[in-house]
Amino acid sequence: MSEIHRTAHRRNGRRALAAGLAPTLVAAGLLAYGTAFGVFGEYAQPRAAAATAPAAWADDVADGFASVDALGQNGTYGGRGGRTVTVRTLPDLEKYATAAEPYVIVVAGAITMNPKGKEIKVASDKTIVGSGTSGQIVGGGFFLGQGVHNVIIRNLTIRDSYEGIWNDKEHDWDAIQMDGAHHVWIDHNNLRHMADGLIDVRKDSTYVTVSWNKLSDNNKTFGIGWTENVKTDITIHHNWLRESEQRNPSTDNAAHAHLYNNFLEDPPDTEITTSYGNYARGSTKMVLENSYFRGLNNPVIMDSTAGLVQRGNVFSRTSGRNESGGTAFDPTTYYSYTLDPAADVPALLKSGAGPRRSLGTTTSAAGAGAAAALTVAKDGSGQYTSVQKAVDAVPAGNTSRVVIQVKPGTYREMVKVPSNKPHITIQGTGVGRKDTVIVYDNAAGTPKPDGSGTYGTSGSATVTVQADDFQARNLTVSNDFDEAKNQNLSGHQAVALRTAADRVLLDSVIVSGDQDTLLLDTAAPDKLGRVYVTNSYVIGNVDFIFGRATAVIDRSVITLKKRWDGRSAGYVAAPSTAADRKGFLITRSTVNGDVAAGSFFLGRNWHAGGNASLDPQATVRNTTLSAAVKTTPWSDMGGFSWKDDRFAEYKNTGPGSGPAGGDRPQLTDSQAADQETADWLGDWTPGN
Secondary structure, three states: OOOOOOOOOOOOOOOOOOOOOOOEOOEOOEOOEOEEOOOOOOOOOOOOOEEOOOOHHHHOOOOHHHHOEEOOEEOOOOOOOOEEEEEOOHHHHHHHHOOOOOEEEEEOOEEEOOOOOOEEEOOOOEEEEEOOOOOEEEOOEEEEOOOOEEEEEEOOEEEOOOOOOOOOOOOOOOOEEEEOOEEEEEEOOEEEOOOOOOEEEEOOOEEEEEEOOEEEEEEEOEEEEOOOOOOEEEEEEOOEEEEEEEOOOEEEOEEEEEEEOOEEEOOOOOOOOOOOOEEEEOOOEEEEEOOEEEOOEOOEEEOOOOEEEEEOOEEEOOEOOEOOEOOOOOHHHOOOOOOOOHHHHHHHHHHHOOOOOOOOOOOOOOOOOOOEEEEEOOOOOOOEOOHHHHHHHOOOOOOOOEEEEEOOEEEEOOEEEOOOOOOEEEEEOOOOHHHEEEEEOOOOOOEOOOOOOEOHHHHOOOEEEOOOOOEEEEEEEEEOOOOHHHOOOOOOOOOOEEEEOOOEEEEEEEEEOOEOOEEEEOOOOOOOOEEEEEOOEEEEOEEEEEEOOEEEEEOOEEEEOOOOOOOOOEEEEEEOOOOOOOOEEEEOOEEEEOOOOOOEEEEEOOOHHHOOOOOOEEEEEOOEEOOOEOOOOEEOEOOEOHHHOEEEEEOOEOOOOOOOEOOEOEOOHHHHOOOOHHHHHOOOOOOO
């Protein structure tokens, strides 16, 4: 199929990390998301398939066109009524997926395809679903051939068959391919980084619904057609497409294509440029409703022979072709559905697309069991006028996600998320990160109003997170303490964001300050605290990423800034890692700033409190380093030699990178294989 408006693809040839990350992405996620939002668990030991009790989602049925009675099939319910089995190995997955009888197949862990690119030929009457967020298919996918029907694929991450050639003509390796199948439901998956398509609906496949998926980090992402016939009926709703070059989707000769409440996003300054969004080709009849397009070239295009009706869509920072015309159809003739407001779609999908810990609820504002949402607005148009008031309103001990949607504005306040309020997301609702700002100006030496002393470094934070499973998205957290005006103050450390919890996701945020900007802490020295930062900016000058947490900074920009007196000098990272833990991993990112060449260290070893038992760790890999980075990038701290701790680089680029040497240790390929995102985050999937 010829595609139009190809743009130069800004991708360096790179080996995918073991986690296959983007969301977050995922997540996103994903996400993806760029990055996205990876899923982990590669090192779990496989076990044989075993019978298990049916889960609640085994009784779920599809919506949209997959719910329509046709071709002798009454809706789509997968393997419901058949035996439920749990699989952890490729032979077991293939055995049950290809069986003649119905099965509910629970994937509990990462399954790697052998050979790479393998697509399991799924038989009819199957539900294939990930267990929580652990189910992964790595390096291959699924094929649904002619006549295969009544198949559900849910809650899986399918990733990483990419072979290093972007427009790959040699490896037709998809995540999910259909050739002549019908009644198929693809729901709540994270699909990314494949050699060919993420979803291909080909050769008269029909009665298909694709919902609540995260599709990212791919070239030819979602193709529909490959036929001269005009037969395909397909519903595509509540999907998040991010960092995808083309086919988003490309819909060729579809009889009825209903697209609604999707979020298509092309973030600036990322590796992939989207050439077009939704495309109605040939004789397609398309209805496109209440979707959100952000930053895309040619967001909606159509052939002169197609019919495309648009209603209620939002276009933000888009350019090029945005087309509609002709007639289409009325989806309510075939099934009922409820639209979410287009303005709510980005927040809904960032918190709800992709694999979930437990299925059966959605984050749709229109759906039953929707995640709780609280709104904050300075002008009084929301439920609360401050972010802290919204946090205070979340019940203690909450067990499901609460999304605090913060409207654009500057919120000058200190925010604390206490440990008894997990699963909170603070989400800016503006177009970009700079639209929603939480800022305050305390420093370590700032006196407390009650006269009980000063705040100290950790107490100076503008935002403090003590609750597990916290997320921050699409906003800025800043500490604007003015060092120049407070030279008489003892203690200029001024934290913007402190995390002291496990499973913290910072996605599309700016964290800005000077000294000690981002404190990545744990709840206690013996507690694990994992943090994943993606698609974000961290700004500062002295030890501005520091702490004892296990943290990954992925696909982000670390911005170096001058000190209050105009000097260029500083340190990026100051890990204070326990000997049996992972420290900081900076990967696929950029370190730059308007500072003098050779003026900044990548980091130094912080033995907090003079604790000699600590073993600080920082790895910087696959990252672009500006000339501001010193040729000897690591420094001693507090009388401890960095050479006695864990500091290394791997395959960095840019004028600030350099060859291996005694003052610049580099990982071998073998060592690098054990220092990837999956090694840091373990069984946690950011974004869920």
